Each structure stands twice: as structure tokens, then as C-alpha cells.
Amino acid sequence: MRPRFSLQAQHNYMTSGVYQRNKEMKTGKNIGSRNGFKKGNILGNFGKTGEKNSHWKGGITPLHLKIRGSKEYKLWRTAVFTRDNFTCVWCGDKTSGNLNADHIKPFAQYPELRLAIDNGRTLCVPCHRTTTSYMNKSST
Numbered sequence: 001m002r003p004r005f006s007l008q009a010q011h012n013y014m015t016s017g018v019y020q021r022n023k024e025m026k027t028g029k030n031i032g033s034r035n036g037f038k039k040g041n042i043l044g045n046f047g048k049t050g051e052k053n054s055h056w057k058g059g060i061t062p063l064h065l066k067i068r069g070s071k072e073y074k075l076w077r078t079a080v081f082t083r084d085n086f087t088c089v090w091c092g093d094k095t096s097g098n099l100n101a102d103h104i105k106p107f108a109q110y111p112e113l114r115l116a117i118d119n120g121r122t123l124c125v126p127c128h129r130t131t132t133s134y135m136n137k138s139s140t
């Protein structure tokens, strides 16, 4: 196969700004994706491959159950209920036994907020089921 460019043209390409810019773009892309990971500092320890997800789920379930059964979690839930007057903040349902304390930011993703009263809200079961975090919780 006959090269399209002469050696001189190739040389010009290699030393031209275009080549250098491409190199920079590639480097920049790598830095960009690293920054993307940085966003979830918590995920930092979970490796970089696609297997991350299966490891992640396996790791979070016991933690999730542990937190839900903990004394701190029960205190947090009671504090949220009390603040919201044992009333669903969405529809006003006050049926006791029908209320859940929901994490506005899912604690699987924001474990540091799991006991933040500000991150909790009182929802009745039907309202709670419509939240995306509820769906995630039941699937894990």
C-alpha cells in the first residue's frame, strides 16, 4: 500500500500543532474521567473496572441492613417523624404505622447524610413507593 503522505508530510504532521493538540486532548480526556470518579469520593476504593458495580452492590447490602437496624437510624427516624408531626409531607396522611422516614438523598450514595435530620422526610408508604430511592432500595 502506498502511503498517502510523503515522509516530509508525515514529519510535518508529527511536529505540527495538530498532532500536539491531539496528544493534549487525549491527556485531557483521561484527566476528565478521573475527575468524574473523584465526585464520588466514597466510591474511590472500589476499583476502576466495570466490575465495580457488582462489588458495589455486594458491599452495600449488609451496610444498608446494618444501618437500618441500628439505634442511630431509629433515633433519626423518630426525629424526622417528630419534626414532620407524624404526617406525610406529600399528601398529609397521618395514619400511624403507614409512615416511612425517607432519605431525600439516598444514603447508599450519601452515607454521610444518613443520620442528617435535614436529609429526612416523613412519607406514607404509597408516597414513599413513588420515590426513585425507594425503588433502588428494594432492588438491592
Ligand SMILES: [Zn+2]
Pocket (backbone or CB within 6 Å): 088, 089, 090, 091, 092, 093, 123, 124, 125, 126, 127, 128
Ligand atoms: Zn403520602
